[in-house]
Amino acid sequence: MAKEHAFTKGIPFVISGPSGCGKGTIVKALLEKYPERFALSVSATTRKKREGEKDGVQYYFISKEEFERRIAVGDILEYTTYSNEYYGTPKTQVYAHTEMGRSVILEIEVEGAMHVRELLPEAFLIFVLPPNAETLEARLRGRGTNTEEDIQRRLARAKEEIKMLPYYDYVIVNEDGGAAAAADEIAEILSAEQKRVCRQKEIAANFFLA
Numbered sequence: 138m139a140k141e142h143a144f145t146k147g148i149p150f151v152i153s154g155p156s157g158c159g160k161g162t163i164v165k166a167l168l169e170k171y172p173e174r175f176a177l178s179v180s181a182t183t184r185k186k187r188e189g190e191k192d193g194v195q196y197y198f199i200s201k202e203e204f205e206r207r208i209a210v211g212d213i214l215e216y217t218t219y220s221n222e223y224y225g226t227p228k229t230q231v232y233a234h235t236e237m238g239r240s241v242i243l244e245i246e247v248e249g250a251m252h253v254r255e256l257l258p259e260a261f262l263i264f265v266l267p268p269n270a271e272t273l274e275a276r277l278r279g280r281g282t283n284t285e286e287d288i289q290r291r292l293a294r295a296k297e298e299i300k301m302l303p304y305y306d307y308v309i310v311n312e313d314g315g316a317a318a319a320a321d322e323i324a325e326i327l328s329a330e331q332k333r334v335c336r337q338k339e340i341a342a343n344f345f346l347a
């Protein structure tokens with residue numbers, strides 16, 4: 138087991154990518170494989186639960202009124218509307234984990250990512266691409282829980298979201314069945330980010346102390 142040192146600091150980071158790129162599966166793989174390194178920021182949303190989803194696990198499922206109340210009292214770090222529903226990051230989700238040395242995953246869309254860039258300058262941003270457009274559409278249809286209208290809306294949004302790729306720090310391609318490999322790539326990115334000198338300024342200052 139490696140000695141605990143400053144390089145193990147937790148860092149908040151964003152994972153974005155079009156609906157159907159497989160972000161959810163990658164996040165699950167990350168949390169299962171590296172539970173001591175990663176934690177998930179659980180967002181609040183007004184959208185309906187999909188089959189198999191649990192309140193407080195994938196999202197906090199709340200009403201529009203409750204969401205608007207939380208915005209008004211300043212409990213939401215950033216939020217957006219997507220497919221006519223609210224999605225937002227509760228403030229408490231971010232720092233509770235980084236203080237424990239875990240890096241917090243914000244699985245959010247591009248507009249929210251740009252807000253995070255401003256609000257949390259220490260965060261880094263990862264974009265997940267599906268291998269190609271056909272695979273993206275097949276994955277959205279394969280879910281079986283979205284209506285045709287919703288699928289079309291998500292495809293149109295995917296085109297817009299991919300235009301935002303240049304504003305991200307890292308891009309990874311999620312092949313079919315590639316979630317475990319993508320999770321390993323993200324763990325490598327985190328290791329490199331933790332070693333950036335700009336995050337470790339106190340090392341030189343403290344080297345001969347203590």
Ligand code: 5GP
Pocket residue numbers: 153154155156180181184215216217219224225226227244245246248249250
């Ligand atoms: P889905 O309905 O497929 O779970 O999520 C739709 C989109 O909303 C995804 O791109 C997801 O990353 C994004 N999203 C989920 N939670 C948040 C959030 O807290 N803030 C923002 N800005 N986007 C979110």
